[in-house]
Amino acid sequence: MSLLRRLWVSVVVAMTVVLVGAFAVSLFTARSYFEQQLTAQASDGAVSLALSMSQQSKDVATMELLVTALFDGGHYRQIRFTDPSGRVLVERIQDDTAEGVPGWLVALVPMEARPGQALVSDGWRQVGKVSVVAARSYAYRSLWRGALQLGSVMLAIGLFWAMAVSMLLRWVRRPLDEMAEQAEAIGAGQFRVIEEPRVIELQSMARALNRMSERIRALFSEQAGRIARLRDEGSHDGGTGLLNRAAFNGELRRVLSDPDVAPGGCLAVLRIADLVVLNQKLGRARTDEWLAAVAEALQDGLEAGDDVALGRLGGAEFGVLVPGMSLADGRAMLERLCSAVTALDLEVDAAHRLHLDAAAVAYRRDDTPGELMARVDSALMRAEAEGGIVAEPGGSPLPIPVPGAEGWREMLEGALARHEFTLTSYPVLTSEGGLVHREYMLRLPTAGAVLTAGQFMPAAVRVGLAAACDLEALRLGIARLGESSEPIAINVAPRSLIETDFLDGLDILLATAGTGASRIAVEVSERGLDASLAGLEALAEVLARHGAHLGIEHFGRQLAALPRLYALRLAYLKLDGSFVASLHENPGHQRLVKAIVDVAHGLEVAVYAEQVHTAEEWAAASVLGVSGMTGPEASRRLAAA
Template sequence: MSLIKQLWIAIIVIVLLAFGSSFFISAYQTKNYLAEQLQVKNIDNATGMALTLSQMEKDLTTIELMLAAQFDTGYYRRIALKDVAGNIVTEFSLTAQPVNAPDWFISLLNFEIKPGIAQVQDGWQRFGSIELESQTDYSLVALWQITKDLALGFLIIAMGCGITGSILLNRVRRPLNQVVYHAEALGNRQFITSDEPATFELKRLVVAMNRLTGRVRLMLEQERKQLDQLQRQYELDPVTSAFNRAYCASWLEGYFNNSERSEIKSVFLLRVTNLQGINLQLGRSETDNWLRLLVNTVQQYHGVRLVSRLNGSDFFVVSDQVTTTSSMCEQLLGQLNTECLLDSNHTTAPLLLVGLSLDAMSSRQQTLSQLDAMLVEVESAPPLQSKTLQQPQPYDTLADATAWLKAIKQAIDADRIMPKLYPVQRRDGSLLHQEAMLRLNINDEWLSAGQILGWARRYQFTSQLDSAMLNRALGQLSADNSLQLALNISDQTLTTVAVHYQLLTLLQTVPKSVCQRLSLEFDERLVIKHQLLFISFASALKALGVSVGLQKCGYAINDIQDLEKLGIDYLKIDAAIVLRYQTSEAAKLLAGLIKLAHTLSLLVIAEGVVSVEDINGLHQLGFDGLTGPGIA
C-alpha cells in the first residue's frame, strides 16, 4: 500500500474518531440534559397538582375532572391518583404512539424518566399520592432533529477537512513521488539525480540518493576512461579509429564458430590504391584526415556493422545483407566516389572494392584468401573498381523475394514457428536462461534465422517475426513453470513505437510470474542509435517484470550516453572479444568491461564460448555466465 493511501486512511480514521466521539458525546449530553429537565418537570408538576388537590374538597368526581383537564393538555403520558394503601383511585394514561425517529435511534437513546410523586393531604391527614409522567415523545423527536443537524454539521466540516487535507497531501505528494521515482530508478539500476524537496526528511533522503548517484557516475566515468584507453591502445587503429586486424580475425572466427547465425553477412575488402603517392601528394596530416573521412563514410553507410583496418591501405567491412552483395558493392562504391574524391580533376576516388556473401565461405582463411584473390583480379584490370562473388542462394527453393515474403506470412499464420533453445550457464553451472532462436517451417523444412531474416528485413517484416516468436515463447513459459527464455529483438521492432504497444499488450495478457521468466535482448549498436526509444521501451518492459539485456556488446559500450540510466539487467559480450581472452590485451579489455558492468550490478555473459577448456579461464576473468557451442 502506498504512503499516500496510508496517510489518507490515517486522516479518515482520525477524523471519524474525532467526529464520532464528539457526535456521541454531544448526543448523550443532550439526552441527559433533556432527561434531567423532564425529571424536574415531573416532580414540579406532581407537587403543584398535589398542592391543588390538597386544598380541594375530596369529591372524587371533582378530582377526576380536574385531573382529566390537566391530562388533556397533552404534556403527560400518565397521571394516577392512589389512596393511602397504594391502590389506584383514578388513572389517565396515553397509549404508545409512533415517533418520527428511526427505531435504532429510539432503542439507543430512549428516555427512561422516573415519575414525579407527591403526597395529597386532607387537612392534617394524608389522603393519598399522585404520580405523574410527562410525555417524552416530543423530546425524543427534538433529540433526533438535533442529532441530524449535528451530523450534517460534522459532515460539512469533514468535507472541508478532506478538501484541505487533499491540498496539503498534494503538496506532500509531489516531492514524495519524486523520491519514490528516484528510489525505483535506483532499484532498476538507473542512477539519476533529483531536485531537493523542501520537506526536511525527504530532503535528507534525496541528498543521500543523489550522493550515491554521484559516486556511481564518478566510478563509471573512471571505468569508461580506462576502457577507452585500453580500446584505443590495443584494438583500434590509431589513425582512423577503425578496428585493427586482430579484431577482424576474431570476428570472423566467432562468426564461423556460431552455428546459429541471426542472418547472413556480406563482407568487403576496400583497398586504397597508391597510398604512398597520396601521402607524398597531400602530406601525412592531410592523408590521415582523408583516411578518417573514408572510414567515417563507410561506417555511416546503411547496414555496415564493422570496419577494420588490415594494413596501411586495406580495410575489411562487414554488413548486414539488406540488399544483394553486388548491389551494395555498387552503391557503396558510388557513395565513396562522390564523397572521398582527392580533387576535382578526378571522377573517382583511388579505391578498389570487392565483396562476397559469407554464406559462400566456410572459414576465416578461406574468406580472406578469396577477397585477396578478387582484389588482385580487379587491380590487374583497370579501370575496373569493383567485383563481387556470385554464389547460390542459401535456400534456393524460393529465389524470388516476393515468394519468400508470402511463404513467411503463411508460416506465421499457420503457426509453423518454433524456437530452438541454447543454454546460458551461470558460474555455478545452473541455467540462467535459454536463448530462443527462430525456426520457421517453409515447404516442410525448418529454416534458421540466418536463412529467413535477410528476406524479412528487405520487406520490413522482422517485427511480425518478433511478435510471433514472443507469442510462442509466452505459451511455452505458461506451460512450463521452470522454463526461462531470452529472445532477440530486431531493429525494426525497437524503432517502431506501434510495435512496442503491440508487444506490451501481448505481455499484459499473461501473469507477471510468466513475464519474470522472460528476457528480451537488443543489439548494442541499435541502442546507441536509438537510445531514447530504448529507454522508454525498456522501462515499460521492466514495469511488467521482463528482464532486459544487451547482446553483442564490446567496444561501442562507451558510446552509450548515461549507461546507468538504461535500466538493463545484463550484458552479453561479443564473441569477437571473448575468443581472444587469452591474450593480455583482450584480457585487460574484458576485465574493464566486467568491472564497468559490475559497478552497475549488471550480470556479464560471454558469447561464443567454443571449448570446455575456456570455461575456467573466462570465469577467472569475472564472467557471471557463458553461452556458445562449448556450453552444453
C-alpha cells in the same frame, strides 16, 4: 611475443637484410671491377708480346724466350703462341689457386677472365697469334681482404645498431610498464598519477590515463569513458579511427557464426598500392592525414547499416564486410568506393599516379574466416595482375525463398496466421557449467529450408511485421515455461520497441504467464539502438511490472550508456562476440572486458560473453569475471554434461 619484442626483431631483421644486401652489392661490384682489370691486363700483355715478337726473328727459340720473359714477369695463368694453322708452338701454364682464400668464396663469386689475343706478323705476313689469360689468384686475394674489411665494418655497425635499438626500446618500455601498472591499479581501486614520459608519442596516452584516474573516483560515467578509450585502443586504428585488423577479424568470425545474422554476404578489400611513394613524396605526416581522409571517404561511401564493418587491415589496405549483400552489389560498392578515393585531391607528381586494387568475394555461413581471407587475398592478387576490380563468387547462392517485398509479406503473414514459426534454443552457462538460461530464437520452416531470423527479420522490418514476429516468439517462449522450469530469454528487434502495438501485446502476454514471467528475459540488440535508447525505457517499465528481466546483447559500442541502462534496471548484458574472439591472446580486449565487468558489477549488472568458441576463450573470460558464456563451447559443454 610482446609487441616491443616483435618490433626489436623486425628492426634487427631489417638491418640484417640491409647490411647483407649492401655486402653482396659491394662484393659483386668488386668482382666486376676485377674481371675488367684481368681482361685489360690480358689484352695489354697480348699486344705487348705480339709487338715484341713481330720485331724479332721468327725462330721458335726466340719466340719461346719472349713468351717466358713475359710469363715470368707478370701474373698470368696461360700464354700461348700458335702458328696461322692453329698449331701450338709455345705455351706456358701455371696453377691459378688463390692461397688463403676460402673455397666457398671462389664458388660463390666466380670470375671469368677473358683471354687477350694479338696477331704476330713479319711485315705483311701473319706468322702466328698470341693468346694471354691473366691469373685470378691475386684478384681473389684482394677480394677476400676487402670482404673481410667490409664485413668487419658492417658487423660493427649492426652490433651498434642492435644495441641502440635495445636501449631505445627499454626507454620506451619503461613508461609503457608504468602505464600498464597504473591501469591494473585502477582496476584494483587505487587511483594514482604517473609522471608523463619524455616519449612524445606516449605523453598523450599517459596524460589521458592520469585524467581518467582522477575522474573515475567520482563518477561511474567517467569509468564508462575510460572503457570507451580502451575499446578504441584495442579495436580501432589510431590513424584512421576504423576497426583494426584484429577487431575486423573478430567481426568476420561473429557474422560467420551468429545465427541471427544474414547467412551470407560480401567481403571486399581495397588496397592503395603506392603507399611507399606517397610517404617519399608527401612525407609521413601528410600521408597519415591523407589516409584519414581516405577512411572518411570510405565511410561516407558506405550505405548505413548496423552490420557493416569497415576496417584498416594494415598499411593502405582497407576491408569492408557487409552481411546480406550480393556479389553484384559488392562490386558496385567497390566501384563507388574506388571512385570516392580517386576523387580525393591528392597531388604527388605527374610520374606517380594513384593505383588502386580492389576485390570482393561472396561468402556463406559455413565458410571459415581463414579460408575466406585466403580467397579474398587471392582475388586481390588477381586484381593487381589484371587491373580493375575482381569479384569472385562463393559456393552455391544464398537461398532467397520469395523475391520482393510483397512476396515476403505474403509469406510472413501466412506463417503468422498459421503459427508456423518455431523456436530454437542456445544455452547460456555459468563459468562452472551451470545453466543460466536458454536463449530462444525464432525460425521459419519453409519447403526448401528453415530460415533463421537473420534471413527473414530484415524483410519483416521492411514490410512492418517485425513486432508481430517478436510477439509470436514471446508467445512460443511463454508456452515453453509450462514444459520446463528453466529460465528463458527471447530476442526482440529494436525496431519493435517504438511500436505501441508491440508493448501492448507484450503486456498482455506477460500477464498470461503469471508468476512464470519472472523466468523470462527479453533481449534487445545494442546494434539497433540509437544514442537515445529510444523505446528501451517503455520496454523496461512493462517488464518490471511483471517481474521479467531486461538484457542487452551484442554489447560494446555504447559503453557510455551503462549508467542509463542501470537506471532501467538492466539485468545483464552480453559482450559482443568480436571482443571475445581470441580473448586469451588479445591483452587489449582483456583490459577492455575487465573494465566492463568491473563497472557492470559495480552497477549490479551481470556480464555474459557471446560466441565463445574455444576452451581458451572460456577460461580467459572466466578469469576476467564474466559470469556466463554462450556459443559453440557452451553447447559442447552442455552436451557432454
